[in-house]
Amino acid sequence: MADASTRTVERALLLLGAVCDRGAVSLADAARDASLSASTALRLLRTLESTGFVRKDEDRYRPGMRIVQLGAQALSHESLVSLAGAALDRLVEETGESAYLNVPADDGHGIYIAVREGTHSVRHTSWVGRRIPLTGTAAGKVLAGEAPTCGYVVVRNGIEPDVTAVAAPVMIGDRIAASLSVVVPSYRISEPQAETLGRMVAAEALGILNTPPSTTPATGPGDTSPGHITSMGASA
Amino acid sequence: MADASTRTVERALLLLGAVCDRGAVSLADAARDASLSASTALRLLRTLESTGFVRKDEDRYRPGMRIVQLGAQALSHESLVSLAGAALDRLVEETGESAYLNVPADDGHGIYIAVREGTHSVRHTSWVGRRIPLTGTAAGKVLAGEAPTCGYVVVRNGIEPDVTAVAAPVMIGDRIAASLSVVVPSYRISEPQAETLGRMVAAEALGILNTPPSTTPATGPGDTSPGHITSMGASA
DNA sequence: AAAGAGCGTTTCAATAAGTGAAATGCATTA
DNA sequence: TAATGCATTTCACTTATTGAAACGCTCTTT
DSSP: OOOOOOHHHHHHHHHHHHHHHHSSBOHHHHHHHHTOOHHHHHHHHHHHHHTTSEEEOSSOEEEOHHHHHHHHHHOSHHHHHHHHHHHHHHHHHHHOSEEEEEEEOTTSEEEEEEEEOOSSSSOOOOOTTOEEESSSSHHHHHHTTOOOTTSOEEEESSSSTTEEEEEEEEEETTEEEEEEEEEEEGGGOOHHHHHHHHHHHHHHHHHHTTSOSOSOTTSOSOOOOSSOOOOOOOOO | OOOOOOHHHHHHHHHHHHHHHHSSBOHHHHHHHTTOOHHHHHHHHHHHHHTTSEEEOSSOEEEOHHHHHHHHHHOOHHHHHHHHHHHHHHHHHHHOSEEEEEEEOTTSEEEEEEEEOOSSSSOOOOOTTOEEESSSSHHHHHHTTOOOTTSOEEEESSSSTTEEEEEEEEEETTEEEEEEEEEEEGGGOOHHHHHHHHHHHHHHHHHHTTSOSOSOTTSOSOOOOSSOOOOOOOOO
């Protein structure tokens, strides 16, 4: 059982991914992306089109309604947590600090839905289910849509004294789905370092919903995702 | 060109739909849903699994991360408008009143992103892009997460005098994506009628992200979706 | 305990079904 | 005008999909 995979289906799903990644793509581009002949790509895209997974819009293929529907059904806090897991792990590994994922709650607050404790003996600690206000916290500001164009928020010694929180939004379409953040004891991080960390968190937040979990499924486990974030020297 | 469709891919997508619709499904159930033999369903589901579109969780197949990612990328106001189009049309057709779709804006307000004018000569009117406050309006209350368990909100003579607004949330996973509403001149609708309308709007709002656009693609145009909403007698 | 039912899984021969090169017509560009 | 690139169609080749059958397994029933 070397591979129990159906090539045709794999190719069709590859095309579907190409269409969604690019947003709008011509047949030729899609075929190139998936390394398929034009005729094969055409046939498969037509299948995807007839099932509503893509739609054709003036010689360009775009994501269809079906993919939105299925994605919407599958989207949940649980799936967000799963998707963010790798990013959280990477943040902890590269900074040694605690990393968190927050979503808006019903009552104008935010709640922690995923936690990764840092590795430093002195570290920030929180727990899943904890509520945070939308003002005075980095994650809260992000959830409130107050993230500036740089893509991240830094709050030094806000509601929680002595800690610096760095948060970035996880966007889903044009809506804020969650806030990814790293919280550091303030004495351990300078302002420039906080900016570097901000860029790192923002990049990870972006990647959560944009980078496929594994581009090449054949490549077994143990492969880190490409495009590694430059490690920040988190020294005292 | 009777059908330029790839059967294998169609079947795989059918299975994907079955998994997402049911949330968690056994191989045998998925095979039954898609009218496939167990061995074929197994092979296709494994392909979907290896590409991340479904995941296997203790003998049950569940939606995978890939579908969430692609759906998230494809989700936009534009796609919401497309998806809600049929529901809006149906509401207008069955009630004669104006129907709207609202989403939260950045500034704690809501905005109209889709409009269908009613057919009565005396009707409520609004326009795409118009802002509404989150308090004092039915759509606003829905967007603020204040919809009661019955699934809809009725506001009689709120911010806008002389009109009755009925709104229901369009849920995406566990989050409110939009508000679907019908606005009626108050003199034309009694309170019991408003409740009936509320159930109708709630049902349509639910269906926006849960009913496939067309279950059988082969069935040409001109077919109304099954499960018709009982028409309400919107007489004076 | 034994028999039965249902499930997930594997195997395998039959052939249905997908494949890609080549050709076509149509734009756009040089 | 010639050339390039694209979307599309056709078609012979054969690859890759298919489903029945068989197996081991776990429950449930008798």
